[in-house]
Amino acid sequence: xxxxxxxxxxxxxxxxxxxxxxxxxxxxxxxxxxxxxxxxxxxxxxxxxxxxxxxxxxxxxxxxxxxxxxxxxxxx
Numbered sequence: 001x002x003x004x005x006x007x008x009x010x011x012x013x014x015x016x017x018x019x020x021x022x023x024x025x026x027x028x029x030x031x032x033x034x035x036x037x038x039x040x041x042x043x044x045x046x047x048x049x050x051x052x053x054x055x056x057x058x059x060x061x062x063x064x065x066x067x068x069x070x071x072x073x074x075x076x
Contacts, residue, residue: 015040020036
């Protein structure tokens with residue numbers, strides 16, 4: 001999986017944010033994927049759907065980065 005190198009704004013605490021795609025066990029229905037956005041300092045975590053498993057509305061890598069950066073600016 002090749003992701004683009006977009007810059008995430010730091011966390012509210014000033015820590016570095018990390019974004020990774022993680023598999024979740026859906027039981028007998030299979031596996032689904034989520035984006036986990038986590039602060040390396042304080043542990044703040046936001047989870048976004050990364051696929052359309054059972055009709056979930058999902059976001060791309062770029063949309064998650066854009067969402068975090070835009071919401072971060074709004075709340076400062």
